[in-house]
Amino acid sequence: MMDKGCKITTEIQRILIEHQLDLHSNASKRQTLHPQSTVEADNENRGELPSDQLVHEVLLSSRLHLPFLRRTKLGPSTIVGAGRGLFATENISKGEVITCYPGDALLYDLPLPDDTDDMNEKFVDYDDDEDDDDVGTETIVLWGSHVPPNDVWDEDTVFDGSESTIPLTSYAVSVDDHYSVMGHPALDTDPAYYGHFANDGAGHLALEGPNSQNNLQAAIELGLDTDEDGLGVEMNIAAYVLRSLEVANAWHKSIADGSHVVTVATRDIKAGEEVLVTYGPDFWLGHS
Ligand SMILES: C[S@@+](CC[C@H](N)C(=O)[O-])C[C@H]1O[C@@H](n2cnc3c(N)ncnc32)[C@H](O)[C@@H]1O
Structure with a gap:
């Protein structure tokens, strides 16, 4: 018999495929549900998109109806100063999907027309493994059609935050070379899409001064020469990586050809435990 974790994954994939087939056969639906930029010129610069790309962007930005995925709740984080956190409401086994990561808004690297030899290159080919680093890009924001205008x-x-909010980019997870998904902190009522509330169990270490006790201890554990000049950032990173990996119990992973992101348990999680992931040093270096 299929266990609960397996059933959840299979069911999400089934619903994604059903939605994908529906979008392929219904042009007006994929146009209506297609995520858009608030900057009209960005929408115009993208021109007419191939149907594959439209479908891909709709799937990435959609919140599916997944009433069977209620395994978490939100509450004050166990990490001081981290705001809200994500908590398991039932025991979750290693490898199981905990929740999905929403794509309420997408970050998309729009190739700049001046740098493309062929205008068609501005339409992304997902299967193209070629390195696109030499093509100039501008990062634009595409909002899911389900997000209330307010x-x-x-x-x-989105990029800088405001007096009352941190930047939406703090809620971004990279999917591939072209797209990142961003969950919106105000959209917080569906436990099937709570991935963006998972905190990093050691982010505070990355923000600590380089000579803090925690950072010195980690540098010693890693065998770094603590007398050497200029070790500050390295010590922060060392302490952060050690601790973050030690306490993380989940990671965000893309599924179904990168059309959705899910949060998966990397070890058994008990009901009541906070779900913690590793954001990676780049996230915290951007915050220091
Ligand atoms: C993806 S959000 C996580 C949800 C967030 N805690 C909330 O209340 O909406 C990422 C943000 O959470 C906070 N955060 C996550 N882990 C943290 C940590 N270990 N220490 C301090 N802040 C943390 C930071 O503000 C970070 O930019």
Whole structure:
């Protein structure tokens, strides 16, 4: 008999495929549900998109109806100063899907027309493994059609935050070379899409001063020469990586050809435990 974890994954994939087939056969639906930029010029610069790309972006940005995925709740984080956190409401086994990571807004690297030899190159080929690093890009924000107008932020707020919010980019998870998904902190009522509330169990270490006791201890454990000049950032990273990996019990992973992101347990999690992931040093270096 299939265990609960397996059933959840299979069911999400089945619903994604059903949605994908429906979108492929229904042009007006994929146009209506297609995520859009608040900057009209960005939408115009993208021109007419191939149907594959439209479908891909709709799937990435959609919140599916997954009433069977109620395994978590939100509450004050166990990490001081981290705001809200994500908590398991039932025992979850290693390898099981805990919740999905929403794509309420997507970050998309729009190739700049001046740098493309062929105008068709601005339409992304997902199967193309070639390195696109030499193509100049501009990162644009595409909002899911389900996001209420009042929760749609202008680009300055997305990238820089405001007096009342941290940047939406703090809620971003990279999917592939072209897309990242961002969950919206105001959209917090569906436990099937709570991935963006998972904190990093050691982010505070990355923010600590380089000579803090925690950082010195980690540097010693890693065999770094603590007398050497200029070790500050390295010590922060060392302490952070050690602790973050030690306490993380989940990771965000893309499924179904990168059309959705899910949060998966990397070890058994008990009901009541906080779900913690590793954001990686780049996230915290951007915050220091
Ligand atoms: C993806 S959000 C996580 C949910 C967030 N705690 C909330 O209340 O909406 C990422 C943000 O959570 C906070 N955070 C996560 N882990 C943290 C930690 N270990 N220490 C301090 N802040 C943390 C930081 O503000 C970070 O930018």
